[in-house]
Amino acid sequence: MNEWLTQIAPLLGAEGPLVLVTVAQTLGSTPREAGAAMLVGATQTADTIGGGHLEWEATAIARALLRDGTRLRTVRFSLGASLGQCCGGAVWLLFERIDADSALMWRHRAAAVARGEHLARSVASSDAHSVWSLCPAGRTGTDFSRQPDGHWQFEQHIGEPPFPISIFGAGHVGEALVRVLAPLGAQIAWIDTREDVFPAELPANVRAISTDVPEQAVADAPPGTCFLVLTHSHALDFELCMAIYRRKDFAYFGLIGSDTKRARFEHRFIERGIAAERLEELTCPIGIAGIQSKSPQSIAIGVAAQLLQLRETRLLLQHASQHAASALADIHCKSTGSPR
Template sequence: MKFWQHILSNLIDTHNVYLLTVIDNIGSSPGRKGFKMLVTEDGFIFGSIGGGLMEFSLVEEAKKLLQDGDLKIFLKKQLHQGHKENGSGMICSGEQTVVFHPLGAQHISMIKGILDCLQANNRGVFTLTPTSIIFSNEQLKGQFESKINSAQDWLYKEYIGFKNTLYIVGGGHVSLAVSDLFVTLGFHVVVVDNREYLSTLDLNRSAHQKLVVDFNLITNYISEGSESYVVIMTSNYTDDEFVLSKLIRKSFAYIGILGSTSKLKTIWRALQKKGVTASELNVVHAPIGLAIKSQTPYEIAISIAAQIIMIKNRNQ
C-alpha cells in the first residue's frame, strides 16, 4: 500500500512519476513479474525491479526522461548476461522485460481507486498496454496475464489487492510484532481477542482490522480457504485450546499455535479427550514457527513469518 501512497503524494504535489514494472522474466532474473518501482525527477525512488547495475541504469534513464519532459510508454528487455546488446551488466543468466509508464495528474483518480481497493481488502486488475494504464474490476484466471508480440504489441494484467489474510487470535505483545511484520509482507492482517480495553490491542497500529469478540463465535470472524492463515496466541492455554477446538476441522492454508512443548501436550491431551484425532492435530504447526530459538516478540514473529512464507510459496 505504501508504494501506491508514495505515487499518489507525488502526483498530488504535481510531480510526474515514472512507474517501472517487470512484465516478464525468464530464468535467474533478479526482477520477477510484478516487481515495481517508482522514480521521480528529483531522484526519489521506492520499490525495486531487481536491484544491482540493471536497476541503477534504468532508474537513471527514467530520471533523465522526466527531467527532459520526454514522457512516453515503452518497454525494455534486459539480458543478465554481461555487457552484450541489451545486457544489464549482471551475469545471473536470466532476462526480464520492464515497462516504463509515465504517470501524471490525470492518473490521480486511478491511484486513489487502487488505494481504496487495498484498504477494503478487495481486488482489482491493473492493466498496462502500449497506450494506456487501467484499473478495473475485471477477473483473471491467475495472478498475471501477459503477452509480448513486439515492442509495439504487448499486454500486461495483474491482480492488485491483498491475496492472503493472516488471522491472529490474541492481541498481546507477540501479536504486535507479528502484525508489524506481516503487513510489510503484504498480508491483510486481522487481530481477534476476547478482552476489552487491552492496551497492546490499542497500541497495534499495523493491523488492518482489530476485533473484540466472544471466542464462542470465533468461526464467524475467520474465513476458510487457501488464502487464510491462522496463528493462535491467546493469553492463556484454556483459550488456546478452546479456539483450536473451534477451528481445527476448518480448512486453512496454515494454522499454528504458540506455546511451549509442555503446554501443547496438555492442550493435545484435552483435545483428544474431546474426540480430536491425531491426524487432525498433525495439521497444526506446534510449536509455531521455525525452530531458531526465538526469544523476543520480533524473533518469534520472524520464525512464524519464515514458516508461513515457506508454506505459501510451496503451494504456489
C-alpha cells in the same frame, strides 16, 4: 509484495510526476520476475526491479522521460557483462509516466487491492497510457506480446493471492506478528476480547475485532485461513483451539507455547473427542526450527517464515494444477478439432 502500489500516492505528493517502471517480460535468469515494478521520481525511488546496474540504468532512463515528457516506452536489457550483470538473461522494461493529479485515484486503488480486489492493467504501444480497472480477485500475472513491426501489448493483473490470517491475541507477540505479516500481503483479522489494546492506526489489510465471543471469529473466517492462537489466557487458547478443530478447511493452525503446553492440550483435546490422528494438524511450538530467542520480534519472524513456506508450496501446487488443466484442454482441443 506490491510496495510500489502503496507508495505511489505519497510519492506523487512529494515528487510530482513519476515514472512507473515495470518488468514486462523476462528471459532466462533475471533478478526479478515479470510484474515487478519500481517508481522513479525526480529525486526519490520506491520498490525495486532487482537493484544493480539494471536498476541504475532504468532510473536514468525514467528521469530522462520525466524531463522530455515521453509517456510510454519499452526497453530491452541483456543482463550480461556489458551491463555489469551476471544473470545471463534478458528483461523488457515498460516505462510509463504517472501524473501528479492522479494521487487520490491511486490511494483508492491501493486500498482496494489491500482489501483483496485485483487491479487489471492493459496498454499497447499505440496507446497514450494504460487502462486500469479494479476487478474481483482472480488470476495474477502478466502477458507481453511483441510483433515484428515493433508493436507490443502488455496486460497485467495485480493483486495478492488469498492469504487470510486470523490472529487471536493483541499482546506483544500478536502486535509483532501483525507488523511482520501485514507488508507481506496477508489479509489479517486481529481478534481480542479487550477493547483498548489495538493501536490507533492499522494497515488497510488489517481488521481489528474486539469481541466477547472470539470463537465466532473462527467460524466466520474464510476457508484456507491460517489461525494463530496466542491470547493472554490458556483457557481461552484451549476453547479457540477446539473451535478451530471443528473446522476442517484451515491452511495452518498454530498455538503459541512449549512442548509441555502442547502435551497438556493434546490430552484435553482427546478427552473432548478430538481424534488422535488430528493432533498433528496443530503446530505448537510455532515458527521455524532453530530460532531460540523468545523475543516477540524473533517469534514473529519465525512464524512469518513458516507461513511463507506454506504459502509458496500452495502456490506451486496451484500453478502446477493450472498448467496440467491447460495441457489437458489443449490435448482435448487437438483430438476433437474444437477451438480452445
